[in-house]
Amino acid sequence: EVQLVESGGGLVHTGGSLRLSCAGSGFTFEHYAIAWYRQAPGKEREGIALYKSADRSTYYTDSLKGRFTIIGDNAKTAVYLQMNNLQPEDTAVYSCAAARGGNFYSSVPPWYGMDYWGKGTLITVSS
Numbered sequence: 767e768v769q770l771v772e773s774g775g776g777l778v779h780t781g782g783s784l785r786l787s788c789a790g791s792g793f794t795f796e797h798y799a800i801a802w803y804r805q806a807p808g809k810e811r812e813g814i815a816l817y818k819s820a821d822r823s824t825y826y827t828d829s830l831k832g833r834f835t836i837i838g839d840n841a842k843t844a845v846y847l848q849m850n851n852l853q854p855e856d857t858a859v860y861s862c863a864a865a866r867g868g869n870f871y872s873s874v875p876p877w878y879g880m881d882y883w884g885k886g887t888l889i890t891v892s893s
Contacts, residue, residue, distance in 0.1 A: 775887030788862030799868025813874035820869035
């Protein structure tokens with residue numbers, strides 16, 4: 767079965783950094799693209815970044831590109847999200863998702879463009 771497991775969430779102070787991990791298993795990693803999304807309380811789910819395993823290219827939502835970086839490790843079938851200069855408004859549940867055929871994407875897709883999801887990990891940024 768396809769599994770995606772996020773880790774690295776927790777409490778961080780304003781201005782701090784976190785590195786999230788997404789471990790994938792149960793699928794051929796290089797046939798999928800992996801993306802990170804977040805959903806803050808009372809807000810819509812928002813795409814952050816996309817990693818295309820086939821060519822190791824990356825795509826970002828423009829507003830977040832400066833502070834967030836996606837890193838893929840095909841050998842480990844894992845994807846990471848480096849988050850810097852975190853702000854209280856970054857508080858959200860962060861999830862990774864995989865898309866079969868997603869290596870044909872050329873931007874971060876809306877949530878319904880992804881096929882499998884992890885359970886999410888909560889990031890709380892304290893002021």
